[in-house]
Amino acid sequence: MKILTVTTLYPYGSNLKHGVFVETRLRQLQQRYPDVELKVIAPVPWFPFKHPMFGSYASYSSAPSYENRFGIDVYHPRYIVIPKVGMTLTPHTLSAAIYKKANEIIASGYDFDLIDGHYYYPDGVAIAKAAKKLNKPFTITARGTDINLIPQYQKPKKDIQSVLKESNHNMAVCDALRNEMLNLGAEPNLTTTLRNGVDLQLFQYTDETQKTQNRKNLNLPIDSPIIISVGHLIERKGHHHVIKALKELRNITLLIAGDGPEIHRLKRLSETENVQSQIIFLGSLNQLELAKYYGACDVLVLASSREGWANVLLEAMACGTPVVATNIWGTPEVVQNEKAGVLVDRNPTAISKGIKKVLLNPPKRLETRRYAEQFDWFSTSKGQYDIFSSIVQSPSTRPSRIDEYEHIK
Numbered sequence: 001m002k003i004l005t006v007t008t009l010y011p012y013g014s015n016l017k018h019g020v021f022v023e024t025r026l027r028q029l030q031q032r033y034p035d036v037e038l039k040v041i042a043p044v045p046w047f048p049f050k051h052p053m054f055g056s057y058a059s060y061s062s063a064p065s066y067e068n069r070f071g072i073d074v075y076h077p078r079y080i081v082i083p084k085v086g087m088t089l090t091p092h093t094l095s096a097a098i099y100k101k102a103n104e105i106i107a108s109g110y111d112f113d114l115i116d117g118h119y120y121y122p123d124g125v126a127i128a129k130a131a132k133k134l135n136k137p138f139t140i141t142a143r144g145t146d147i148n149l150i151p152q153y154q155k156p157k158k159d160i161q162s163v164l165k166e167s168n169h170n171m172a173v174c175d176a177l178r179n180e181m182l183n184l185g186a187e188p189n190l191t192t193t194l195r196n197g198v199d200l201q202l203f204q205y206t207d208e209t210q211k212t213q214n215r216k217n218l219n220l221p222i223d224s225p226i227i228i229s230v231g232h233l234i235e236r237k238g239h240h241h242v243i244k245a246l247k248e249l250r251n252i253t254l255l256i257a258g259d260g261p262e263i264h265r266l267k268r269l270s271e272t273e274n275v276q277s278q279i280i281f282l283g284s285l286n287q288l289e290l291a292k293y294y295g296a297c298d299v300l301v302l303a304s305s306r307e308g309w310a311n312v313l314l315e316a317m318a319c320g321t322p323v324v325a326t327n328i329w330g331t332p333e334v335v336q337n338e339k340a341g342v343l344v345d346r347n348p349t350a351i352s353k354g355i356k357k358v359l360l361n362p363p364k365r366l367e368t369r370r371y372a373e374q375f376d377w378f379s380t381s382k383g384q385y386d387i388f389s390s391i392v393q394s395p396s397t398r399p400s401r402i403d404e405y406e407h408i409k
Helices: 020-032 056-062 086-107 120-134 154-166 175-183 208-217 239-248 263-272 287-294 311-318 348-360 365-373 378-393
Strands: 002-006 037-041 066-069 072-075 114-118 138-142 169-172 191-194 226-230 253-257 279-283 299-302 323-326 341-344
Touching: 002 086, 002 120, 020 037, 020 072, 020 378, 037 086, 086 120, 086 154, 114 120, 114 378, 120 138, 120 154, 138 175, 138 378, 169 175, 169 378, 175 191, 191 378, 208 287, 226 239, 226 287, 226 311, 239 253, 239 263, 239 348, 253 287, 263 279, 287 311, 299 311, 299 348, 311 323, 311 365, 323 348, 341 348
Parallel strands: 002 037, 002 114, 037 072, 114 138, 138 169, 169 191, 226 253, 226 299, 253 279, 299 323, 323 341
Antiparallel strands: 066 072
């Protein structure tokens, strides 16, 4: 079975964290089903300048046109994004780039059976257009804001609804997204929840002794509580709420891992709230580095306003670290009991109370690890494989959902 994964959410060049969850799911599928052949088209916006003054845009220009990652061929064709009109124009420029590169891949001898797409807008819309011209079946996986935010705009909403009906199968990383997809018109028997798993080898269990050693190695306080907030430094991730919560948590150190446009505002806020001495900004960390910090902390805090399936929650739990997370979208599906952590409202008071609750009565770290272990990748990979196989075997019809995988938890 030959699969072509198409998504703008995929690591490239120096931006190795971008869409790593898509790559991880693909690698897990490959490891478990060696009869699956894989190639990836991961388009990046065209941008002419590499100077660091252009921030994240500069990384686009340095992305290679081709690379091989973990034995998988990955192609990075360029597409045009024009500010202000991009939301309506991008699906067309993106589709043209996908179609051209897909034809080149077919001509090279890799006549793929199926397109495995990720993110409904603009990716899904572009993929649907290209798949129709290529006469190939396709699936799309919803990731979060493509379903819980973008449909607030009328034209993208109509486009997404069309993709939901045209796709051979729709997938979601949590039930909350699946339910919203059904509200948008997706057919229940063609819409499946396949949640993300966690890499239990990368994010290893850390007991109390190792936690102390990690703190020494990372030059962190040894005897006082440490919490960590992880994610892109944007409003949606809610780091500002965690900073404000520190006013009620004076003996606690907060680590903030991530970079982004809110960095200066968050630093000013920490000074305004007079908690700057309690905060360490770590910058952007890779997954191996994050695992060490998770293992050094008492609590991970996630104060997002929107999440599909927040991978950081399971990553922290796999290290033995419980979480405090806002009660939104797919998060209650991840945090189901107090061995995992607690759910809170999205405001500083509720967050500080949640942190205090976990610190005063923490679950045993081994119990938190064992909770995370139920979210391995096996069932997700099997669900993917069975869905893909069903489509490849009957490419002319939209297949029925495989009931066993409707609500994989």
